[in-house]
Amino acid sequence: MIEDVDVFAGHYVTQERDDGLTRLRVTEIASGVSHFVEFPEPTYEVDAEPNAES
Amino acid sequence: MAATRTTASKRVLTLVAHGTIGPRARPAARTQDSQARVVHGDRREDNYFWLRDKDDPRVTAYLEAENAYTAAVMQPMEAFQDALYREILGRIKEDDATVPYRRGNHFYYSRTEKGKQYPIHCRKAAGRMSRGDPARSQRPGRGPSLPRLGAYAVNDDADRLAYTLDYTGFREYTLFVKHLTTGELEPDRIEKVSTVAWSARPGTLLYVSEDAAKRPYRLWRHRLGDASDDLIFEEADELFRVHVWRSRSRAWLFAASRSFTSSEVRYVPATDPAGAWRTVLEREKDHEYDVDHGVGPGTASSTSGPTARAGATSVWCARRSPIHGPSTGPSSSRTART
Numbered sequence: 001m002i003e004d005v006d007v008f009a010g011h012y013v014t015q016e017r018d019d020g021l022t023r024l025r026v027t028e029i030a031s032g033v034s035h036f037v038e039f040p041e042p043t044y045e046v047d048a049e050p051n052a053e054s
Numbered sequence: 055m056a057a058t059r060t061t062a063s064k065r066v067l068t069l070v071a072h073g074t075i076g077p078r079a080r081p082a083a084r085t086q087d088s089q090a091r092v093v094h095g096d097r098r099e100d101n102y103f104w105l106r107d108k109d110d111p112r113v114t115a116y117l118e119a120e121n122a123y124t125a126a127v128m129q130p131m132e133a134f135q136d137a138l139y140r141e142i143l144g145r146i147k148e149d150d151a152t153v154p155y156r157r158g159n160h161f162y163y164s165r166t167e168k169g170k171q172y173p174i175h176c177r178k179a180a181g182r183m184s185r186g187d188p189a190r191s192q193r194p195g196r197g198p199s200l201p202r203l204g205a206y207a208v209n210d211d212a213d214r215l216a217y218t219l220d221y222t223g224f225r226e227y228t229l230f231v232k233h234l235t236t237g238e239l240e241p242d243r244i245e246k247v248s249t250v251a252w253s254a255r256p257g258t259l260l261y262v263s264e265d266a267a268k269r270p271y272r273l274w275r276h277r278l279g280d281a282s283d284d285l286i287f288e289e290a291d292e293l294f295r296v297h298v299w300r301s302r303s304r305a306w307l308f309a310a311s312r313s314f315t316s317s318e319v320r321y322v323p324a325t326d327p328a329g330a331w332r333t334v335l336e337r338e339k340d341h342e343y344d345v346d347h348g349v350g351p352g353t354a355s356s357t358s359g360p361t362a363r364a365g366a367t368s369v370w371c372a373r374r375s376p377i378h379g380p381s382t383g384p385s386s387s388r389t390a391r392t
Contacts, residue, residue, distance in 0.1 A: 005344065005346065006346070007302055007303075007346045007347065007348030008302075008348060009348065009349050012348065029348075050152075050162075052155055052157045052302070053155045053156055053157065054304075054348060054349045
């Protein structure tokens with residue numbers, strides 16, 4: 001489930017919820033290839049802070 | 055948060071110490087001024103209707119009595135509360151900062167300082183630090199001195215900050231504009247503002263104002279210094295709330311009308327805030343979407359999130375679609391629907 005989207009120059013970042021956890025997926029716009037940001041612990045909280053960079 | 059609790063408990067303890075209220079006298083909200091209300095054909099006797107009047111000294115007295123009673127009952131736990139508070143605080147990094155982001159010639163970030171209540175909003179330019187703290191910089195001589203910062207936005211020339219503060223405690227925000235190089239406030243004051251966005255035209259910003267029910271419903275265009283503003287759009291449907299923002303690319307201004315189950319986004323070039331607004335996709339039952347505009351490769355892209363509803367579950371999908379410019383109708387965005 002997507003909760004938020006940030007569009008950058010070459011990528012967009014979706015904030016997704018899966019198994020109760022917030023996950024950040026980074027997708028390259030040109031290729032559509034994506035990866036999740038990894039976190040060192042099984043449970044965590046993560047929030048997107050304001051960021052006006054494009 | 056925690057400091058608020060400390061302040062509140064100090065206040066009620068003072069009342070007890072002065073002997074105005076018996077420490078164990080359990081207060082009871084009196085049932086008085088009973089009012090009958092008929093809603094949807096259902097008749098309801100409300101014996102506590104009088105508690106709605108926040109300015110009634112009887113209401114204040116009752117709340118103080120409740121606070122004093124709570125303080126008296128909880129008094130044996132005070133040492134434990136303080137220990138708990140210190141333990142929680144000990145696990146929070148009080149001197150902290152967000153990751154700075156760059157816009158133009160400045161890095162913007164916010165930070166918190168040990169023992170202070172408000173985050174401090176800062177920017178750093180050319181090796182020189184200039185600090186702005188809109189939440190504390192203004193204290194008009196009215197209302198409680200605990201303002202809450204709402205929206206804030208820096209203009210394209212990076213010399214003006216538009217921000218909203220609530221001094222009332224009732225989420226009634228007033229818009230201020232600060233000159234960032236002199237630190238002086240512009241004379242502009244606009245009441246009941248929920249969101250604000252600068253256009254690319256110098257001195258022109260857009261904002262949304264709230265109705266008596268605190269529903270953001272009117273989109274306005276304001277020129278700095280002007281006493282009257284231009285009404286761009288009024289949302290008539292009481293289920294919808296209006297929100298204005300600038301795209302990440304800064305090329306467009308977006309204004310959305312959103313309910314809990316449906317949305318409608320309009321856009322206009324940021325350089326032409328007085329221009330004609332286009333609609334991305336007209337509102338439909340059970341269809342929510344959101345839009346932003348990046349500076350991606352090739353043409354600009356936008357994403358939208360259609361929902362497929364199954365019971366209370368909504369499924370959002372990220373989609374790209376081109377914005378060709380104001381001549382493009384909403385039909386191209388319809389392909390975003392799954």
